[in-house]
Amino acid sequence: MITEKESRYLLKIYESYLQGMSSVGPQYMAEEMYVKRPSAYEVLQKLAKKGLLAKRRGKYSLTEDGIRLAEKILRSHRIIETMLYRAGVDLEKACECATKIQDKVDDDIIDKLCAYLGYPKTCPHGRPIPEVKK
Ligand SMILES: [Zn+2]
Numbered sequence: 001m002i003t004e005k006e007s008r009y010l011l012k013i014y015e016s017y018l019q020g021m022s023s024v025g026p027q028y029m030a031e032e033m034y035v036k037r038p039s040a041y042e043v044l045q046k047l048a049k050k051g052l053l054a055k056r057r058g059k060y061s062l063t064e065d066g067i068r069l070a071e072k073i074l075r076s077h078r079i080i081e082t083m084l085y086r087a088g089v090d091l092e093k094a095c096e097c098a099t100k101i102q103d104k105v106d107d108d109i110i111d112k113l114c115a116y117l118g119y120p121k122t123c124p125h126g127r128p129i130p131e132v133k134k
Helices: 004-018 026-033 037-049 064-086 091-101 107-116
Strands: 053-056 059-062
Touching: 004 026, 004 037, 004 059, 004 064, 004 091, 026 037, 037 053, 037 059, 059 064, 064 091, 064 107
Parallel strands: none
Antiparallel strands: 053 059
């Protein structure tokens, strides 16, 4: 499994990937995550060891497992966020809370929440909620 910090990095890398960046380096991640380069490097190395990133010439790109996990976490994030938002939590707080627990809620619970919410297509930010791939 991955830690909360790793899940935040993974989502950021996935976001960059969706925007067309096929790989990222520690400097880029340090800037994106507001940390020092060695901290970013350490997390990238950990994700690579877990098989979620592939390292090539000092740059890291998502593996298939990495993409699958990022989509899963993103889905979890957006469903939790939607639920909290609909319950009256303001968007920023809902997003912050979802970030803390996005990697900890079991898939079957997320599936049930998704059904309960009426299979929302987008999160309260208006971003798409990835479909389940089994
Ligand atoms: Zn959010």
